[in-house]
Amino acid sequence: MSNTVTRIRLAVVAAAAGVLVLAGCSSSDSSDKSSGASCEPSKGKVTLQYWNTVNGMDKVVDLWNKDHPDIQVESKNISNDQYGAIGNALKAGKAPDLAQVGYDQLPTLRSQDAFVDASACKTAAGTESKFVPWTWSQAGFGGEGVYALPQDTGPMAMYVRTDIFKKYDVPIPKTWDEYTTAAEKLHKANPKLTMTFFDPNNAEWFNGLLWQNNANMYSYSDDKWHVTVESDKSKQVAEYWQKLIDDKLVRTDLANGSTQMFAAYQNDQMATQLGAAWGYTGIRDNLPGQAGKWSIVPMPTWGADGNSGDWGGSTVAFMKGGKHLYEAAEFNTWLNTDPEALALANEVGGLYPASTDGLKLPALTKGVPYYNNEKIFDVFAESSKKIDTDFSWGPTQKTVNLALQDAMAKAVAGDGKLTGALAAAQASALKSMDDLAIPATAGK
Amino acid sequence: MSRTAVMALMLVLAIYFMLPLYFLIVAATKPQGDLASTSGLTFSNFQLFDNLHTLFTFNDGIFARWILNTVVYAVLGAAVGTLISALCGYALAKFRFRGREFLFSVILGGVLVPSTALALPLFLLFSEVGLVNTYFAVFLPSIVSPFGVYLARIFANAAVPQELIESARLDGAGEFRTFFSVSFKLMSPALVTIFLFQFVGIWNNFFLPMVMLQKEELFPITLGLFTWNGQTARTPLLQESVIMGSLVSIVPVIILFIVLQRFWRTGLAAGSLK
Amino acid sequence: MTDIATRPTDAVSPPPRGRRRPRLDGGGPRAGTIVAFLTPFFLPFVLFYLVPVGYALWQSFRVVRRSGGQYGTSYTTFGGFEQYVEVFQNDEFWASIGRIGLFGIVQVPVMLFTALVMALLLDTHLLKLKGFFRTAAFMPYAVPGVIAAIMWSYLYSPQLSPVVDLLNGIGLKPDFLGPGAVLWSAANVSTWLWTGYNMLIMFSALQSIPQELYEAARIDGASNWAIAWRIKVPIIAPSIVMTTVFSIIGTLQLYSEPAVLRQISSNISSTFTPNMLAYTVAVGNNYQQAAAISVVIAVITFVLSFGFMRLTSKRAGL
Numbered sequence A: 001m002s003n004t005v006t007r008i009r010l011a012v013v014a015a016a017a018g019v020l021v022l023a024g025c026s027s028s029d030s031s032d033k034s035s036g037a038s039c040e041p042s043k044g045k046v047t048l049q050y051w052n053t054v055n056g057m058d059k060v061v062d063l064w065n066k067d068h069p070d071i072q073v074e075s076k077n078i079s080n081d082q083y084g085a086i087g088n089a090l091k092a093g094k095a096p097d098l099a100q101v102g103y104d105q106l107p108t109l110r111s112q113d114a115f116v117d118a119s120a121c122k123t124a125a126g127t128e129s130k131f132v133p134w135t136w137s138q139a140g141f142g143g144e145g146v147y148a149l150p151q152d153t154g155p156m157a158m159y160v161r162t163d164i165f166k167k168y169d170v171p172i173p174k175t176w177d178e179y180t181t182a183a184e185k186l187h188k189a190n191p192k193l194t195m196t197f198f199d200p201n202n203a204e205w206f207n208g209l210l211w212q213n214n215a216n217m218y219s220y221s222d223d224k225w226h227v228t229v230e231s232d233k234s235k236q237v238a239e240y241w242q243k244l245i246d247d248k249l250v251r252t253d254l255a256n257g258s259t260q261m262f263a264a265y266q267n268d269q270m271a272t273q274l275g276a277a278w279g280y281t282g283i284r285d286n287l288p289g290q291a292g293k294w295s296i297v298p299m300p301t302w303g304a305d306g307n308s309g310d311w312g313g314s315t316v317a318f319m320k321g322g323k324h325l326y327e328a329a330e331f332n333t334w335l336n337t338d339p340e341a342l343a344l345a346n347e348v349g350g351l352y353p354a355s356t357d358g359l360k361l362p363a364l365t366k367g368v369p370y371y372n373n374e375k376i377f378d379v380f381a382e383s384s385k386k387i388d389t390d391f392s393w394g395p396t397q398k399t400v401n402l403a404l405q406d407a408m409a410k411a412v413a414g415d416g417k418l419t420g421a422l423a424a425a426q427a428s429a430l431k432s433m434d435d436l437a438i439p440a441t442a443g444k
Numbered sequence B: 001m002s003r004t005a006v007m008a009l010m011l012v013l014a015i016y017f018m019l020p021l022y023f024l025i026v027a028a029t030k031p032q033g034d035l036a037s038t039s040g041l042t043f044s045n046f047q048l049f050d051n052l053h054t055l056f057t058f059n060d061g062i063f064a065r066w067i068l069n070t071v072v073y074a075v076l077g078a079a080v081g082t083l084i085s086a087l088c089g090y091a092l093a094k095f096r097f098r099g100r101e102f103l104f105s106v107i108l109g110g111v112l113v114p115s116t117a118l119a120l121p122l123f124l125l126f127s128e129v130g131l132v133n134t135y136f137a138v139f140l141p142s143i144v145s146p147f148g149v150y151l152a153r154i155f156a157n158a159a160v161p162q163e164l165i166e167s168a169r170l171d172g173a174g175e176f177r178t179f180f181s182v183s184f185k186l187m188s189p190a191l192v193t194i195f196l197f198q199f200v201g202i203w204n205n206f207f208l209p210m211v212m213l214q215k216e217e218l219f220p221i222t223l224g225l226f227t228w229n230g231q232t233a234r235t236p237l238l239q240e241s242v243i244m245g246s247l248v249s250i251v252p253v254i255i256l257f258i259v260l261q262r263f264w265r266t267g268l269a270a271g272s273l274k
Numbered sequence C: 001m002t003d004i005a006t007r008p009t010d011a012v013s014p015p016p017r018g019r020r021r022p023r024l025d026g027g028g029p030r031a032g033t034i035v036a037f038l039t040p041f042f043l044p045f046v047l048f049y050l051v052p053v054g055y056a057l058w059q060s061f062r063v064v065r066r067s068g069g070q071y072g073t074s075y076t077t078f079g080g081f082e083q084y085v086e087v088f089q090n091d092e093f094w095a096s097i098g099r100i101g102l103f104g105i106v107q108v109p110v111m112l113f114t115a116l117v118m119a120l121l122l123d124t125h126l127l128k129l130k131g132f133f134r135t136a137a138f139m140p141y142a143v144p145g146v147i148a149a150i151m152w153s154y155l156y157s158p159q160l161s162p163v164v165d166l167l168n169g170i171g172l173k174p175d176f177l178g179p180g181a182v183l184w185s186a187a188n189v190s191t192w193l194w195t196g197y198n199m200l201i202m203f204s205a206l207q208s209i210p211q212e213l214y215e216a217a218r219i220d221g222a223s224n225w226a227i228a229w230r231i232k233v234p235i236i237a238p239s240i241v242m243t244t245v246f247s248i249i250g251t252l253q254l255y256s257e258p259a260v261l262r263q264i265s266s267n268i269s270s271t272f273t274p275n276m277l278a279y280t281v282a283v284g285n286n287y288q289q290a291a292a293i294s295v296v297i298a299v300i301t302f303v304l305s306f307g308f309m310r311l312t313s314k315r316a317g318l
Helices: A003-014 A057-067 A082-091 A103-111 A133-139 A162-167 A176-189 A203-212 A232-246 A259-266 A277-286 A325-337 A339-348 A376-385 A397-412 A418-435 B003-028 B032-037 B048-094 B100-111 B115-128 B135-142 B146-159 B162-170 B175-204 B207-212 B221-231 B238-259 B261-272 C031-060 C082-089 C091-122 C130-142 C145-156 C162-169 C182-207 C212-219 C224-235 C237-252 C256-262 C274-283 C287-316
Strands: A046-052 A071-077 A098-102 A148-161 A218-221 A224-227 A272-276 A294-297 A310-318 A440-442 C062-067 C073-078
Touching: A046 A057, A046 A325, A057 A071, A057 A325, A057 A339, A071 A325, A082 A098, A082 A103, A082 B115, A098 A103, A098 A325, A103 A133, A103 A310, A103 A397, A133 A148, A133 A310, A148 A162, A148 A203, A148 A277, A148 A325, A148 A376, A162 A176, A176 A232, A203 A232, A203 A272, A203 A310, A203 A397, A224 A418, A232 A418, A259 A277, A272 A277, A272 A310, A277 A376, A294 A376, A310 A325, A325 A339, A397 A418, A397 C274, A418 A440, B003 B238, B003 C091, B003 C130, B003 C145, B003 C182, B032 B238, B048 B100, B048 B135, B048 B146, B048 B175, B048 B221, B048 B238, B048 C031, B100 B146, B100 C031, B115 B135, B115 B207, B115 C031, B115 C274, B115 C287, B135 B207, B135 C031, B146 B175, B146 C031, B162 B175, B175 B261, B175 C031, B207 B221, B207 C274, B221 B238, B221 C145, B221 C256, B238 B261, B238 C130, B238 C145, B261 C130, B261 C182, C031 C062, C031 C287, C062 C082, C062 C287, C082 C091, C082 C287, C091 C130, C091 C182, C091 C224, C091 C237, C091 C274, C091 C287, C130 C182, C145 C162, C145 C182, C145 C256, C182 C237, C182 C256, C212 C224, C224 C237, C237 C287, C274 C287
Parallel strands: A046 A071, A046 A098, A224 A440
Antiparallel strands: A098 A310, A148 A272, A148 A294, A148 A310, A218 A224, C062 C073
16 A cells, blocks of 8 residues: 555545436447347346445435335445455455446456446446547447446646736646746746646556547557557657656646645645646635636647546446346446436535536536636536547556556656656556566557 | 763663654644644644544544454454463473474474565455455454464473473363463463563554455554555645544553563563573 | 374273373373364464465466456466566566665664664663663554654654754755655664664563673673673674564565655655565556565575574574
8 A cells, every 4th residue: 555556546536426417318229249248137126236435425325225125226435445345356256236446447457357248238338429438438448348337537627826827927828838838937937936746656647648648558459458658649748747847847746635735836836737627626625715816727738729638537337246237237327327316426526427418417517616707617528528539548557557656756856757657667567467468569 | 981971872862762752742732733833842732632532533433443443453362362372382382292393393484484475365365265354354363473382382481390280280180270270370471471572563563454454444553544644645634633543542552561561571581592 | 283192091991070080100181182282373373374375385386367358367377487587587676675685784783783782781880760761762662663654754754844844953954755865764763663672682681691790700800891792792692683583574574664654755666665566566466476576575584584593603603
């Protein structure tokens, strides 16, 4: 256990509650996939196990249980050690029917044979068109089946201290080039001021930046995984941040979400944060004195009209060993599409939905007082549309993330460069996959 | 070396050993906000009781549960462990049978096996039988202390005269009866020592519960505080509870150790006489 | 334990109720009784010590194989020394061994030397307040490694530490959590924890030396210094050997202290010590390799501690 794992857990907790709106379950036919398990209703009363890391999810589950006496759901919070709990349960053959799984952990768990394909369940399979495309793609492994339903996402944007930019008469950057220029100007105008911070122990965040640059890290063809963690696209991102670090234009001594990080913002020492949709409450609640000074704009892009990135988010997966796939699909679909469920989930979690219709929730279309009454969720909705659908995760993602973090921490401490960290992560990916007998080769 | 120099050296060392404890006591009395803003060595606003209240009410009072768990793992575990070590060590010391020396050397080998090396394989074994994430996952491996048997054998040899056992036998007493009515009493100071060693062993063993447990309700104090400490970055208010929790959990043990110091010394002396 | 044999017990006449027939030869107990004494320890010892050791060995000779497709189904099969080859080819493994080696070469001697000096001083007439000093040094032993590391991490943290404040005050800018320093910050926690314990072991050994042994030397005019180094230290050499062996074992197992410091310093990687590496590998589902790492750590521990005991016992002729 470590800082990192704790942080991953916290990020997952923070990224947890999903909110989707969908008027009724579609009955549109999905193409029958032969690989799917059979999906027949059970006879009599059924009790489902549903593990998640969402605080307050039991209230949403109560709502379901009240109306469905024959399909009772037991919610269990496993935020303390999400993947440890799931992994142990799988080993002991005691997996729940449904479990919350982050997008980046789906391939890892799939390679442990953790999921069951619910394609045969028409209720669940019919929701494809309701979700932001990349989420469906990742949850279904690019259309192979229905292994999980998307719950929430973390489209990225740039949180900006508009007052600081105004004070030093620097325009808010729209591209990464402008971001560097702005960083230089601000730092020159006030040596105590830096643009943002780079937390080397946050691979999930850095992956979001790689995702933005379409730096796809994995593909599968010819019976092999092709690993491209180290690619021209990813190196471009690494070199960019290396330069900011070398020129002392970003700080490297702050952990994301830490007291120290908020203190630095509190003391006007940093001007921006590259954050996800679920992070808006963090700024709001930890920096109450800076209400009105923050704004949220699209993250800087590579080139004039580039993509955005995603950081975090989760699915609700169909776990192997569950005996009631039909009922699990019914509940999972309801959980992530029913307006009443979504409204309540929004209230207890209040985070960012994976469903396109979910973005129209009243709570997500209003202006937010802390941010000058701006409709900040419009920015995230826009971001959501510009996220590369082809991006995918590796089957040993956790190991690769740790290797990336270890090497980034070294680079930040002056031992090596961020591009070297990508090479280390690439090597770790190949080695860890080889160790688990997953055929892999370095891609071009 | 002059007396003054010796005194000065020892004083510096004493300060070194006591400084973190002093810091902890001071920090435990402060409100969260004063931790960073006031000197760590001087008292500020006295808020010890508020902090205690926060500690025991946070997260539905899970800390009290952790204390209870620690008592189960460390106190009960060490008590059971001491009893089985005493029985085994006594038998190895006082009974003559074939294979005795072999068994003893296997146990001695066990003393050198790092307990952390056992944690991961134990985890795999336990996960196959579904014992992971239960009290037993930590309790059962904790009761085994090869070092305890080693000590028990030495103590039994030293404390229980063979003639006494022989005469009990002549009186017709069974071996268990002899053990519990005669030998146990003679060995009891030694048993306290064995208990203390095993208690510290379990109290210190962090890797095993960390590997075995996910349910917060099963955590010992150490794992609980470690988890909280990892969350302080996001929940700064927990910092004060980590400090308070550390203090609350070590003070009774320190007092116990000071009171029982003589048992340590006999145990340590015996332990070194190989 | 089936080979445990005892003198045959005579079963000529049934023993009186609740009592065994008195035996005038004073012979040992029956085999069943011996087994009853040994089993409560040996059963859990076998289950939770020997079986896991065997299981780790077995696992370490297995490798994961996979059948079919992108995600396939995994199974394990015999792989010979493949996992060990992997471990020995793993740079992270050697880096962690190197770190722990450096740690041990510096921390163990510093700690034991301090403990020895304290024990010797406590054993002289030069010192007052002996009980206080002994207690002060021993107190940290009551603190578990995790809590000790948490306490020290507050003393290392630039925001909270009075030590850092103090050093800043005299113009020093210490970074206890920096890339070069953090290993020694962890070493300091271990030293703090274990010096008093080791001191007490040595002190107890010193106390058991009969005073007459030094009387002669004293009459010959030997200084305290000479008595300490020429007479006392050689006599308590077995204790020093024992503390060294236990310190070596402890060093190789190092986990909690760096794990806690990792919570506040990015300069402790996920593979900082061999045990952290084993855990990280296990978290990545590579249990077979984690088992191999555990076995290698255990073997190194064995070799080093036995080796040290052999070496010193030969030298000192113990």
